[in-house]
Amino acid sequence: MAAGPHGTPTLRDVAEGAGVHAATASRALNPATRGLVNAETARRVMKVAETLGYRPNPMARGLKTAKSGTIGLVIPDLTNPFFPPVVRGIEEVLEPAGYSGLIVNTDNDLLRERTQVDLLRSRQVEGLIVATALVDHPLLEQLHRERVPMVMVNRRPHGFDVPSTVPDDAAGVALAVEHLAGLGHTRIAHLAGPTTTSTGGVRARAFRNAVRDLGLDDDPRLTVVCHRWSEDAGAEGLRTLLDGDAEFTAVVAANDLIALGCYDVLSERDISCPDDLSVVGFNGMPFLDKLGPPLTTIAIPHQQIGAEAARLLLDAIADPTRSARSVLLPVTLVVRESTAPPRRCAGAVR
């Protein structure tokens, strides 16, 4: 039986088995060129390929075509529950298109990001899906100048136009504020995300706008910026807020991790949620319904964000001249037990 030197059958084995030239076998096996081949011949080739268990060698093909069939996924940390569903969404559209994703973690370290992107490029990825965008992001700007096909997920950089799929941050924050206002809260605080990220900035601005639109107290002291998207930073933020001299009965956290950080401070200072303080998160992480108390949050369509991003990237690869489309995905308010009307009797938290 035919087989290459490494055991696996090669295209030539198939060709010989079918009594045709390798080129003909190649044409017959590729759906795109199959039409160029006599239907009968094609059938025979395919049959031989089947019985031999032939699988094309993507490295040989890639060497010839200068295409690897891989896409780089640049993620801060796969361990953050935000990303796995996004990745699944991405792969869900990459796979049928014949692409595979290559995941790298940057740990939010710009140096490491550079190295990892280099690694991806040396592996000849055909494009990048980037979840680590900062407002000011020299590396991404450089890649953009070099015409590397790429799409941003969740956040995007400023200063240059690049396709992206992001949740409707402004609508989400408005939903959260309206929900709290509807419960009777008038002094609502915001634990904003880092201003180095577009999401941090957009959500903070949306917060001020929502507060003003609803005629609530628009007190600048009620916004504290967290320097990271983490529990620690959230805890620190809430402590700052509590130690300040502005009263508030509810807090809109810029994401779920920041909200979780609040939970730590609440038990630390014996503040009851939602009795003393209502808390809203953002993202809709898994298992939020099992928390004590279950966290009210803005749910975003993780998987869809990923899928959309992959589609945009495939488009960009197919037609690099196409201008950068961006997709805004709808979010929903999920009400749970971390939000309730403010206490009548007692005053605000202090």
Added chain:
Amino acid sequence: MAAGPHGTPTLRDVAEGAGVHAATASRALNPATRGLVNAETARRVMKVAETLGYRPNPMARGLKTAKSGTIGLVIPDLTNPFFPPVVRGIEEVLEPAGYSGLIVNTDNDLLRERTQVDLLRSRQVEGLIVATALVDHPLLEQLHRERVPMVMVNRRPHGFDVPSTVPDDAAGVALAVEHLAGLGHTRIAHLAGPTTTSTGGVRARAFRNAVRDLGLDDDPRLTVVCHRWSEDAGAEGLRTLLDGDAEFTAVVAANDLIALGCYDVLSERDISCPDDLSVVGFNGMPFLDKLGPPLTTIAIPHQQIGAEAARLLLDAIADPTRSARSVLLPVTLVVRESTAPPRRCAGAVR
């Protein structure tokens, strides 16, 4: 300036730039063969490569050497918080070794698993790290017969010898049972994992052993097998237990998700945890400390399990004749608020 037809400099560009033959440049650039080259020449070649920004094309190299520098990671579902840290552990050792991981999700579907493994093999992965092992697993057995280098993580199949890294399930369950016994529980139930998985079986046997060793009530009605490692299955399991006629004051869940399923039933039936029922999980998922109540669990070293697996696989690739080592990793009990002494006054749960 020199550059290949696709813009990136090739080995020949470097060779020309350094005034040597491509073969010499190749030798100079590869640390393993650098000794064969005049030190001065080598230095010059490397300098030119540096200034040209040369990056070897892994597809060309792979085509020649029949090595892809990639490892397939076969995972049920990346969305399960168990796996991301394992993946990080894997990549932490793969990366410095010059390998990249290619992740696929099987969704616990054997057909899909076959397709995905095929995909990995067609991408010429040099080995597999498999987290989906079933006790009886024809596909894995076949791969084993075909001498595909592979390592199991977390679970392992029966019937053939294959390297694996698994947590010390027996010790973990013993720790859990001892903890509960120490609190005064004598009638402890077990929500076992699927018997199709080694972890399910091992933990269930360890449970019976621990109960007997401690002289507690060894009642077969106190073990219920969940048919999946999921919240749903856990909820269903606890309902079966509660609807049965055996009394118990504590339950050891075979993993955290099953324990989370219990939480649903507790609120559904207004049973207080830990007052009416103590619950222990297994795995040490993130955010367990924020649950209501925070879950006592057996923490396993996810990242280390992954790292160890990657090391075993690299060894197996380097020396395929080497016999299958397996690594058992230590686990620890993390006590939180879901466990407490059984209630004096009231009887057991019913």
Added chain:
DNA sequence: GTGAAAGCGCTAACAC
């Protein structure tokens, strides 16, 4: 120590 030559497995002109 270095160059020449061949070839990994595939695809894409180009010829017939």
Added chain:
DNA sequence: GTGTTAGCGCTTTCAC
């Protein structure tokens, strides 16, 4: 419709 030829970028004998 099919075969011929050449070559993607690299490594690796084999000479010298």
